[in-house]
Amino acid sequence: MDWSQRRALVTGGASFIGSHLVDALVERGATVRVVDNLSSGRLANLSGALESGRVEFREGDLLDSDTIREAMEGVDVVFHNAADHGGRGYIDLHQVNCSTNLILDGMVFRAAEQAGVDKVVFASSGCVYPEHLQTDPREVLYLTEDLVQPPYAADNLYGWAKLMGELTLRAYVTEGRMKAASVRYFTAYxxxxxxxxxxxxxxxxxxxxxxxxxxxxxxxxxxNWTHVADIVEGTIRAAEEVDDGSAINIGTMxxxxxxxxxxxxxxxxxxxxxxxxxxxxxxxxxNRVCDLTVCREKLGWEPQIxxxxxxxxxxxxxxxxxxxxxxxxxxxxxxxxxxxx
The missing domain is CATH 3.90.25.10 (UDP-galactose 4-epimerase, domain 1)
Incomplete structure (x- = not known):
C-alpha cells in the first residue's frame, strides 16, 4: 500500500500505542488526523509527528456525534485505538468506565460507514479470549483465534466490549458495507x-x-509482553493485508x-x-500467550523484538x-x- 496517497484517522492517537502508530504512519508518508480527548494521552507524545506537517490534531470526545462525524471527513482508513482502558488494575476496578467502549465503538463504525471510509482497523485485545481456558500457568497454552467462539466468555466488560467490536465489524464486512480488520493486542509495553x-x-x-x-x-x-514497535507494525500490516473483518493475534510466543x-x-x-x-x-x-500461525500466514510477518x-x-x-x-x-x-x- 502506498501510504503517501492515504489519509488516515487515528482515534486515541495521543495515547501510548496510538502515538507510536501515528509516528509509523508519518514515516510511511501518510497524512494523519488524530482525535483524542487527552484523558490519558499526551500532546507531548505527538511532538515529533506534529513537526512533520502531515499530522492534524483535534482534541475532542468521540462520544460526541458532531466530533466523530467531523473526524471522518476525507478519511480513507480509520485506525480505531481510542478506548477507556488501562492496565489490569484499571480494567478490573472501573467496569462502568470500560463499558462506555460499547457505545464508542458502535459510533465510530457507524460514522466511518456514513463517511464512505474504505477500511476500519480495530484495536482489539487478548481480553476477548475465554478466561476459563487461562487458569493454569503450568499448561503450555497458545491461544488461537478460533477459540473466540460461542459460547463467548470474555475478560470483564473491557473484554466484552472488544469482542462486540470485533463481531460488529465482521457484520459490516459480511453485509458489504466496508472493509475491516481486528488486531488482538497482547500485553503491550x-x-x-x-x-x-x-x-x-x-x-x-x-x-x-x-x-x-x-x-x-x-x-x-x-x-507474552509485546514491544509497542511490533504492535504497531502488525497493525499497519493488517491494514495492508486484511479486508474481511477477521481478527489476528499481535503478540509474541x-x-x-x-x-x-x-x-x-x-x-x-x-x-x-x-x-x-x-x-x-x-x-x-x-496463562495468557497467543499463537501466531494466522499472523504469519496472513501478514507474512511476526514480532521481531x-x-x-x-x-x-x-x-x-x-x-x-x-x-x-x-x-x-x-x-x-x-x-x-x-x-x-
Whole structure:
C-alpha cells in the first residue's frame, strides 16, 4: 500500500500505542488526523509527528456525534485505538468506565460507514479470549483465534466490549458495507506506556527503590509482553493485508512469568530487594500467550523484538524520562488510574 496517497484517522492517537502508530504512519508518508480527548494521552507524545506537517490534531470526545462525524471527513482508513482502558488494575476496578467502549465503538463504525471510509482497523485485545481456558500457568497454552467462539466468555466488560467490536465489524464486512480488520493486542509495553501496565509498574517500583518489592498475585502469571514497535507494525500490516473483518493475534510466543520479569528488571537496574506477593490485587488470567500461525500466514510477518532486549531499552527510556521522587509520590494512584496528560 502506498501510504503517501492515504489519509488516515487515528482515534486515541495521543495515547501510548496510538502515538507510536501515528509516528509509523508519518514515516510511511501518510497524512494523519488524530482525535483524542487527552484523558490519558499526551500532546507531548505527538511532538515529533506534529513537526512533520502531515499530522492534524483535534482534541475532542468521540462520544460526541458532531466530533466523530467531523473526524471522518476525507478519511480513507480509520485506525480505531481510542478506548477507556488501562492496565489490569484499571480494567478490573472501573467496569462502568470500560463499558462506555460499547457505545464508542458502535459510533465510530457507524460514522466511518456514513463517511464512505474504505477500511476500519480495530484495536482489539487478548481480553476477548475465554478466561476459563487461562487458569493454569503450568499448561503450555497458545491461544488461537478460533477459540473466540460461542459460547463467548470474555475478560470483564473491557473484554466484552472488544469482542462486540470485533463481531460488529465482521457484520459490516459480511453485509458489504466496508472493509475491516481486528488486531488482538497482547500485553503491550515500551516507551510512553503508563505505569498502570505491569512492566511499567515494575520499572517504577525499582526506580523508587520499593522494598519489599510488591508483585500483584503469586507472580506465577504467564504473559507474552509485546514491544509497542511490533504492535504497531502488525497493525499497519493488517491494514495492508486484511479486508474481511477477521481478527489476528499481535503478540509474541515468549512465555514469561511475572516474577521472572520483575527479577530481570531488578537485575538490569542493579537493585537487590525482597519480593512481597499481594494476592488481594487484580491479576488477570494466569496463562495468557497467543499463537501466531494466522499472523504469519496472513501478514507474512511476526514480532521481531525479544522481550529481554525490549525490556532493557524500555527501562533505559523510563529512567531517562522520569524522576524517582515524582514517581514515588504518585505511583499508587497511577497503578489503578488513567494518567492524565
Amino acid at each position: 515500551g516507551p510512553r506506556c503508563p505505569e498502570s501496565h505491569a512492566v511499567m509498574a515494575m520499572i517504577a517500583r525499582a526506580l523508587t527503590d520499593q522494598d519489599p518489592f510488591v508483585i500483584w498475585g503469586t507472580g506465577e502469571q504467564i504473559r 515468549e512465555r514469561t512469568r511475572v516474577v521472572d520479569c520483575a527479577s530481570e528488571v531488578l537485575a538490569y537496574m542493579g537493585k537487590t530487594v525482597d519480593f512481597a506477593f499481594d494476592t488481594t490485587k487484580p491479576t488477570g488470567p494466569y 525479544d522481550f529481554k532486549s525490549g525490556l532493557h531499552s524500555t527501562i533505559d527510556w523510563y529512567i531517562a524520562n522520569n524522576d524517582a521522587t515524582a514517581v514515588a509520590g504518585s505511583l499508587e494512584q497511577m497503578l489503578t488510574e488513567r494518567r492524565h496528560g
